[in-house]
Amino acid sequence: MPLISQSDPGPENNGVANGHTLLRHLQDPTLEGTLQHRWMREKKNVPPEISWRQLRHRFTPGFENILDHGVNNGWYDPNILLEALVFRWVFIPWLQKELDAYRERVNNTKKRADRNKVLPIGVPNDMFEHPEDYGVLDFKIKVRKENIDRVREIWAPRDHEVFQLVPPSFAVIIARMYEEINSPEITRQNCWDVYLALLAKFHALDAAHEIPENLDECWGRALTLAREDCASDIExxxxxxxLANDDDVIGDEGGFYMGGVNNGKGLDAQQLARLDEMLNNDEPQVVDNDRDEGVFAWFSDDEQEQDATADDW
Structure with missing residues (x-):
């Protein structure tokens, strides 16, 4: 885990701040009484915004076209409960799988060098696993599983209904139907075919009066919950x-440190000495072997990362 988490200000991010803070306190009791989250005001949240824009530019358009295809053909109306539930069961896990593949591709692709930055250049996953090979210090925290379980139980309990993709009774029925159509792997080519096949089976059940009459009462809560702003209830x-510098304190050299080292104060004398020692050594020869990029999401291109200064987000 990182030393700190960060986000735009707003109550919708309180849960993230609370969970990360408690986890850091459990790992390091000396941090108790401090918030291990930094609120990034104005335009200080630049790297996440750039990543979000690149996702929107490279990944989103193709998948939006696929979803629009079903809507434009009249196959899906989000205001019809049965269609909304079948849609969620089919499309959300598939889209999550594609997002995971996109993430893996980005994290295993070397970025283009930028002469205006002093950050190390390499494959992100390599730099994460072997920071010393790139001449940088390692500040990631190895988290104990029992601490993760404790924080999850407090701030994100597994049995909370917000984590249910569809109501449990609906999930049992649609899983059986999915087996009846031979459980096809859902892809961009067949996602709407699978959706329509499952929806037809529900219509057959409805005609046979095997679907609960009080459908909205039994299954409608899932959609109602999805539309509510539950995060606003978290204090x-x-x-x-x-953290130190939380009030935008400018350092002696005109810089503003936004990290979490030493509770937001930055590198201490010992860490600076270690960094100087690494810099004085011969630069390591990082072998950049050709790597198997693995699976990657459709509609993402092979262009190098765009210069952050060119992103008009």
Whole structure:
């Protein structure tokens, strides 16, 4: 895990701030009483915004076209409960799988060098696993599983209904139907075919009066919950001191440190000495072997990462 989490200000991010803060406290009791999250005001949240824009530019358009195909043909109306539930069961896991593949591709692709930046250049996953090979210090935290379980139980319990893709009773029925159509792997070519086949089976059940009469009462809660702003009910943990520089304190050299090293104060003398030692050594020869990029999402191109300064987000 990282030293700190960060986000735009807003109550919808309180859950992230609380969960990360508690996890850091469990790992390092000396941090108790401090908020291990930084609120990135104005345009300080630049790297996540750039990544989001690139996702929207490279990944989203093709998948939007696929979804529009079903809507434009009148196959899906989000206001019809049965269609909405079948859609969620078919499309959300498939889209999540494609997003995971996109993430893996980005994290295993070397970025283009930028002479205006001093950050190391390499494959992100390599730099994450072997930072010393790139002349940088390693600050990632190895988290104990029991601590993750404790934080999850408090802030994201597995049995909370918000984590249910569809109501449990609906899930049992549609899983059986999916087996009846031979459980095809869902792809961009057949996603709407699978959806229509499952929807037809539900219509057959409805005609046979085997679907609950009080459909909205039994299964409608899932969609109602999805439309509610549940995050607004989460309050930030009380009595926590913010990280150093939380009030945009400018350093001696005109810079503003936004990281979490030493509770937001930056590198100490020992860490600076270690970094100087690494810089004084001969630069390591990082072998950039051709790698199998693995699966990657459709509609993502092979262009190098765009210069952040060119992103008009």
């Amino acid at each position: 930030l943990m009380p009595n926590l001191q913010p």
